Amino acid sequence: MNTFRLYSQFVTGSVRLVLQGNRAYWAWVAFLVALVISGGIAYTDQVRSGLVITSMRDQVSWGFYIGNFTFLVGVAAAAVVLVIPAYVYDWKPIREIVVYGELLAVSAIIMCLLFVVVDIGRPDRFWHILPIVGHLNFPRSLLAWDVLVLNLYFLVNITVVTHILYRAFSGRHYNSRIVVPLVLLSIPMAVGIHTVTAFLYNGLAARPYWNSSILAPQFLASAFCAGPAILLIVLQLLRRFTTFEIQDQAISKIAELMAYAMFLNLFLHGAEAFKEYYSDTEHLLFTRYWYSGLGVHRTLVPYAWSAVTLNVVAFVLFIIPRARRHWIALNVGCLATYAGCYIEKGMGLIIPGLTPDALGEIYEYYPSMNELRVAAGVFALGFLIFTLMLKVAVPISLGEFLSQDEHVAPAPAAHATAP
């Protein structure tokens, strides 16, 4: 019965941890819960009256939801930026924070799946894509591939983090025979989820804006900027509000890696823009809609240039060693990266891909209030899950939250994440 007792201790202890917190914690949780409720109400309205209350129409049949989905797949994939230095190069300062990267990946995947669910017209038929009970059009449909890799990546990450944390809680070292192969597997899978998501768009000859072989590398490059950007902010907050120690060296190294990724991102965008503008075929239309607008249709132009500016600023800040060690510059860089990639990957990828539509019509899409509320709800739910997971994971890493069994030796703090 030892296992059972241990488990119930873990559950009750976690609940107790989650219910403890200072005023700032509760304000944050209340804020997120409010957004989730507002999103839930908006989603109920959407289910009742149909997707007509979004701004999507036949011309622009995917919008804000799928844009967010695409962006968040990148965030999930970005955990690999931590995993590679930690496990492949065995770099200790990062190894201690890998668990947080994986927790971020888990919550990002949850948000991805939720964004897909809120986007489909018949959520009640979701089971139709499940193999055996339904019918998954595998391997023909890239969406089927995406469903598979996203769920597998989710399983791998959640297995690794729960195993590491639970073992640390029970005062034991994690099982390397489980963790190391799974962590190594998660590296190609992280590349895989974003590549498959890129191929989802990439394979459509009907949409020349997406039908470019550079799309998957572009996806990876922007993912490896945006994901770590969130993580750097989270790590600084952890350092500030808990006794968790994160070396400056680790943070500065991640920022350096982001600078390289951002360079690649900008370079690939430049390469794409060159091909479009110099060859000047009829397919230039979509790129022009994004960067300069078509006639009076200029909704996206300010977004396009703010994305470019933010990305360039972030690159400059992170490539200068002094700047990335300065905490204001570092945070400005993180926010710029996050915002730049978010605009470019969300609206900047989906909307120009579909505008003008297949028959040349320009329908200017802009998310409706309802879409914004649903999306905010999904983000809030993801952040709530991430917050609650951190609330349990941090004390475990610090060795403050341990099984009370006397026969189990208390584990040193470092054991939580670094063997």
Add this chain to the structure above:
Amino acid sequence: MDRRVIPAAAVAAREDVGPAKPSRVSRREFGSCVAAAAAGWLMTACGPRRLHELSKDRLRARLRDLEREYSERYAAPVTVTDTPAMPNVLFAYALDISRCVGCRRCVYACVDENNQSRDPQVHWIRVLQMDKDRGVDFTHADPYYAPREVPEEGHFYVPVACQQCRNAPCTKVCPTGATWTEPDGIVVIDYDWCIGCRYCMAACPYGARHFNWSEPSIPRGQLNAKTHVLGNRPRPKGVVEKCTFCIQRTRDGRYPACVEACPVGARKFGNLLDPDSEIRYIIEHKRVLVLKEDINTVPKFFYFYAT
């Protein structure tokens, strides 16, 4: 005037399914057959399946249920058939660009025949006005032209609906297999199986797929009560729909509604496998083009210039 486009022989051949010859089976073969049948039964027994996977009995029952449901909702006796494809038939369409005047009668005939939603309006056919000096060019096409009289000087008209591609991107991308190409070449959607992800709409180069963004509405007296389960039966909210070459008519040997409605005879329809058909004559003797030929969707919808 005889509107039947399908040779009588082809219609008769539909019933031409003989009984299988009895043969000896080994115990092992018998065993594996039983196992396969049991597995198959288990698979189909798990909840509703895609229409083309249903057993005959279950499909029949499903059709009766639908008829009851629609008859009640629209207060009219509605029939839902599942007429299968005829053998040796591959449907194709041809449209004479030099003759089309852009009157859009086909659009509204299609709406009436196929029970498209009136509010919000769903149109399976979009008529594009183009400039004569630019040729077929989508980037300058205008679907919302509204002059007093058509045709307008200096313009020509290109109606676009589903091109029934042989290499159809929409069927390839569907994650649930809710859309496929029938043996007679018609690309259909199972409205009971579509989850409304709209990937097919992103994949379609012709904007031929339309989504029910809200509950489709058809005023009671206006329902066309003769429906086909893969075609014009009333659709639910949240699924994709498209032109099916009027599957409910053409599989009975009739012309699609748009062909009948066209006042200038610009629309032609027939069996591509019949060497004596009008469609074959057009392909062999006229200047024919297909839309977006470069992306290799291989449409069975041809545009031609008769003059």
